[in-house]
Amino acid sequence: MRVAALMLAGAAIPVQAADRLRIVSINPCVDAILMHVADPGQIAGISHYSKDPRASSISVSQAARFEATSGTAEEVVALAPTLVIAGAHVAPATIAALKRMNIALLQLGVPETIAESRDQISQIAAATGHPERGARLNAGIDAAVAAGHVAGPPVPALIWQGGGLVPGNDTLASELLRTTGFHNLSHDYGLKKWDVLPLEYLVARAPRMLFSVGDARGQDRMLGHPALKRLAGHIAIRPYPERLLRCGGPTIIDAVAALASARRSLGEKS
Numbered sequence: 001m002r003v004a005a006l007m008l009a010g011a012a013i014p015v016q017a018a019d020r021l022r023i024v025s026i027n028p029c030v031d032a033i034l035m036h037v038a039d040p041g042q043i044a045g046i047s048h049y050s051k052d053p054r055a056s057s058i059s060v061s062q063a064a065r066f067e068a069t070s071g072t073a074e075e076v077v078a079l080a081p082t083l084v085i086a087g088a089h090v091a092p093a094t095i096a097a098l099k100r101m102n103i104a105l106l107q108l109g110v111p112e113t114i115a116e117s118r119d120q121i122s123q124i125a126a127a128t129g130h131p132e133r134g135a136r137l138n139a140g141i142d143a144a145v146a147a148g149h150v151a152g153p154p155v156p157a158l159i160w161q162g163g164g165l166v167p168g169n170d171t172l173a174s175e176l177l178r179t180t181g182f183h184n185l186s187h188d189y190g191l192k193k194w195d196v197l198p199l200e201y202l203v204a205r206a207p208r209m210l211f212s213v214g215d216a217r218g219q220d221r222m223l224g225h226p227a228l229k230r231l232a233g234h235i236a237i238r239p240y241p242e243r244l245l246r247c248g249g250p251t252i253i254d255a256v257a258a259l260a261s262a263r264r265s266l267g268e269k270s
Contacts, residue, residue, distance in 0.1 A: 021128065024081035026071035026090070029247035030108065030124065032057035034085075036250055037125040037133040045069045045079040057247045073097035083127060111172055114145065114179075117248030141252050148256035150181035150263040157182035157209040159240055164196045172248055173255075180259035182209065199225065206231050209262060211240035238262045 021042045025031050028049040035058050048068040050056045056063060069075040073094040076084060081103055088109040098105050106127060111117035118138045125134025159173055160166050167173035168186040170193050177184045189201050228235070244255040 021083060022079070022081045023128070024069060024076055024079050024084045025086070026069060026076065026084065026094075027087040027108070028055070028057055029087070029110075029249060029251070030085045031063075032247055032251060033121055033124050033137070033249040034128070035062055036137045037121070037130050038128040039130075040065065042128055044081050045076070047071070055242050055246070057243050057249070057251050077101060077103075085124065085127070111248040112170055113172060113175055114141070114248070114252065117141070117172065117252060121249055137250060141250070144253040144256045145179055148180045148260035150260055152181060152267075154178070154181060154183035155209055155263060155266060156185050156188075156207045157211065158185050158197070158202070158207045159211040159213060159245065160197065160202075161213040161242075161245075164199065164202075166191065166195060166197045167245070168193045168195055172252075173245055176252065176255050176259055180256060181263040182259065199228075202228075203231065206235050208234075208236060209266065210235050210237045211259075211262070212237055213240045213242050213245055236262075236266060 022044040023034065023038060023042050024045040025034055025043070026045075026047050028047045031046040031050045034043055034046070043066055045067045046058075046063065046069075048070045050058050050063045051068050053060050067079060069079065071086070071091065071094060073091070073096070076094060077097055083104045083106065084098060085106045085108065088107055090105070090107060095105065106123070108120050108123070111120055118141065121137055121141075122131065122134045125131050125137070157177055158166055159177070166186050167184075168191045169184065174184045174186070185205070185207050186195070186197070188205065189197060191197060238258075240258065244251060244258060
């Protein structure tokens with residue numbers, strides 16, 4: 001089986017025989033997709049972030065099967081890849097080294113919609129020589145999104161990280177909120193795509209549902225603020241694992257399930 005040629009900055013990535021592919025991912029979101037669409041033998045390395053169980057989008061047992069790299073040129077080249085898949089930002093030294101070694105590089109940005117995530121899955125699956133696996137994963141995501149629909153008026157909600165950072169409109173997180181029956185209040189506050197929400201805004205116009213992102217220690221500090229304690233009877237607070245916020249791909253399935261469960265806990269007439 002041969003993979004289709006990929007396009008990067010107007011130039012075709014050379015076609016490789018799928019059974020000779022050695023893929024190094026230096027992006028944890030790509031790691032999660034590779035677990036679904038690539039043969040284990042095709043994966044030469046994954047991002048070191050996937051070795052951190054607090055934030056990884058793959059399981060501990062999956063991460064343990066593969067070498068990890070922090071993305072430096074030396075580490076990546078040492079794994080002898082034929083294809084490197086990365087996010088939008090790659091160190092110039094790494095890019096230069098890959099060009100010198102004639103190693104293909106596929107860069108993918110952060111998906112801001114479900115449709116963009118589906119497209120990235122298809123690209124990665126095509127690169128592995130298994131487009132049908134990408135189609136199967138996308139079908140699973142479509143089914144999860146359909147199952148996550150909750151009837152009733154949209155419930156005002158926020159996803160709030162430590163320090164007050166919230167995802168605004170035109171983000172994947174905001175689309176997932178809408179998909180599961182919520183209204184992202186970030187836009188109402190006049191915030192940008194990713195912006196810091198002052199606590200005063202939150203108190204003045206509180207959401208019905210607040211998804212708290214971060215580890216338990218950070219959540220305790222944030223949610224323990226006296227102003228939020230006074231609003232305890234008006235805001236439903238749910239923990240939201242950080243791993244559900246950072247990636248598209250198969251993570252969408254878990255994110256939709258968590259959001260829909262929280263929405264249903266409020267009842268359809270909320």
